[in-house]
Amino acid sequence: MSLERLCDEEVIDRKAVISLLKDVDPKESRELFVRLVEIYLKETPKRIKALAEAFATGSSAEARQSAHSLKSSSAMLGIYKVAELSRQIEQYAKDGALAEAYAIQAALERECDRACACLRLIRDSGFPTVNP
Numbered sequence: 001m002s003l004e005r006l007c008d009e010e011v012i013d014r015k016a017v018i019s020l021l022k023d024v025d026p027k028e029s030r031e032l033f034v035r036l037v038e039i040y041l042k043e044t045p046k047r048i049k050a051l052a053e054a055f056a057t058g059s060s061a062e063a064r065q066s067a068h069s070l071k072s073s074s075a076m077l078g079i080y081k082v083a084e085l086s087r088q089i090e091q092y093a094k095d096g097a098l099a100e101a102y103a104i105q106a107a108l109e110r111e112c113d114r115a116c117a118c119l120r121l122i123r124d125s126g127f128p129t130v131n132p
Contacts, residue, residue: 007118007121007122011079011111011115012077012078012118012119012122013078016077016078016080017078034123036076037077037120039073040073040074040077040119041120044112047069048066048109048112050062050066051063051067051089051105051108054093055098055102060093060094060096061093063093063101064093068090070086070108070112071086071090074086077119079111079115081115082111082112082115085111086108089101089108092104
């Protein structure tokens with residue numbers, strides 16, 4: 001299976017991206033998409049690092065905030081596995097269950113790596129389209 005197909009089916013829901021941009025002038029939607037991707041690629045490693053630091057210091061509030069930010073930005077771009085893992089971490093942190101939240105961290109980091117690789121591929125190969 002090609003990386004592009006894997007990205008389509010398992011990592012990023014391109015329909016969500018297209019839906020996000022549907023009300024934007026088509027001439028500007030590619031530029032907006034690229035800007036959103038660049039922000040995600042820049043901010044995601046920072047959020048992952050902040051989450052790791054929150055676990056290291058035992059800060060439920062920081063873990064919750066980092067997971068919440070990652071959840072929101074991922075969901076906006078149709079990166080639903082990352083959004084769901086982030087949601088779980090956010091809930092565990094809210095409940096003060098940092099050990100359970102920490103147990104999900106490795107899976108979250110793997111999914112973030114996959115998502116970022118796919119976003120780079122999509123960004124570099126062209127605007128997302130939905131295949132019929």
